[in-house]
Amino acid sequence: MTCQPIVRAGEWTQDSNRHLAGFLPMPRNVLIVDDERDTNDILASLVQARDMTPIQVFAGEAVFQAVRERKPDLILLDLMLPDTDGFTVCEKLKRDRETNLIPVILVTALNDAHHRLSGVRVGANGYLTKPFTPDQLFAAIEEAMDWHSEHQQHGTHGEINFDIRSEPTFLQQTNDYLSDLYAHTPLTERQIKDLKQVVLEMGGNAIEWGHRRNPELPLRLTYRIDAEKITIVIRDQGPGFNPSQIPHAASDEDPIGHLDVRNELGIREGGFGIMLAKGLVDEFSYNDKGNEVTLVKRFPRD
Ligand SMILES: Nc1ncnc2c1ncn2[C@@H]1O[C@H](COP(=O)(O)OP(=O)(O)OP(=O)(O)O)[C@@H](O)[C@H]1O
Ligand SMILES: [Mg+2]
Known part of the structure; x- marks a missing residue:
């Protein structure tokens, strides 16, 4: 819903590549939920450049079917969607035993404490504020995957x-x-x-x-x-x-x-x-x- 560019020119660097050269398991399929086609496409090409398969959806309601059918390893979720908001979608995913282990990163232009807190309350695993650099995106993905593998090994303790x-x-x-x-x-x-x-x-x-x-x-x-x-x-x-x-x-x-x-x-x-x-x-x-x-x-x- 926002018109802000998500990637600032000139910030796609070799560092971004190195950043991902670690040994953390990276997601294979990434579900991208954003009604802004430009933003959605940019996110898709960024993850694609890192050998992940993007699955693009443009509304909140489409998320659940996509999750069922495509079983994404990670979700990038815009907060402001035309039919619902990202918090509601995130909360629904986190309350469902079938989907609550899929890492969710909230992507938004809003950057105030209130929204971050809401994100935590609905169980989001990361928060990315627009505009962001590729490095920030991949760092958020890494962190969310870290949570995922930690969770798989130890469960909730x-x-x-x-x-x-x-x-x-x-x-x-x-x-x-x-x-x-x-x-x-x-x-x-x-x-x-x-x-x-x-x-x-x-x-x-x-x-x-x-x-x-x-x-x-x-x-x-x-x-x-x-x-x-x-x-x-x-x-x-x-x-x-x-x-x-x-x-x-x-x-x-x-x-x-x-x-x-x-x-x-x-x-x-x-x-x-x-x-x-x-x-x-x-x-x-x-x-x-x-x-x-x-x-x-x-x-x-x-
Ligand atoms: N925390 C407790 N402190 C003191 N006495 C207790 C406590 N818990 C249970 N009791 C005693 O144990 C008895 C049996 O408890 P139980 O839960 O099996 O039956 P109840 O509470 O009497 O009836 P019901 O649970 O079927 O409604 C109680 O009637 C009470 O005398
Ligand atoms: Mg009793």
Whole structure:
């Protein structure tokens, strides 16, 4: 949409060639998304000159079909498109498990902090501001490919902690938010659904039994991802309990016997949460006190 030239005259140098002479795997197919034909063509010839195959599209909606059919190794995405904006397209690509590992470089004439931040928020892997030199373009491509190979080797690693108010809606929101993170792991849709269910059950217990529904008590959720698994720890501030002494809860051996106990004690219907959660994760354990539960889901091997 912009009329600014993207390459300044005289900047196509031998240095550009050397820059690319490294050993990083470079993309084979590069999807170029820009409604400005000139810009699109220039980008195409630049990547072509580096032995990459350009795939040119001129509108946001064409991206998804092109991605499905041509399976690009990298996407150069203009921010201002006629039918939609690059952020929306990028976000959609990054939320889809089929496409979220394709590096996306946002290409734009806008260069302010706000836009960069939005780019980061939608998961873009690079940002290129017009006008740019070939060296800058290739440096951005290299960096994005670096991210890609790093990601392929190690996956998403790290740990996030949340201290939330003890309210079911906050628990629900955090859980939903985290499913975006799961999409970057090899977990299947089914496993993600199971894991979300387990967090709701165990977080629900922390709120109801650990905190006796006092919303002011902070509930701590820890999500840890490594190469093989995701570990979720849910900790409450309550007195804990002894998980081997809950006659009012179901067990694998006797899934309904506890119902009479609950009836006698005048406890609401239920008592299935822990049994259900145990069946949906690969490891399930409480700390000694009983106010912290650790849940592990291992990634499927391919
Ligand atoms: N964080 C916790 N702190 C204290 N007690 C707990 C905690 N989590 C579970 N419990 C005890 O374990 C029992 C069994 O929990 P479980 O989730 O299996 O059933 P429930 O919460 O009673 O009912 P349901 O989950 O089916 O609605 C609870 O009734 C409670 O007594
Ligand atoms: Mg429960």
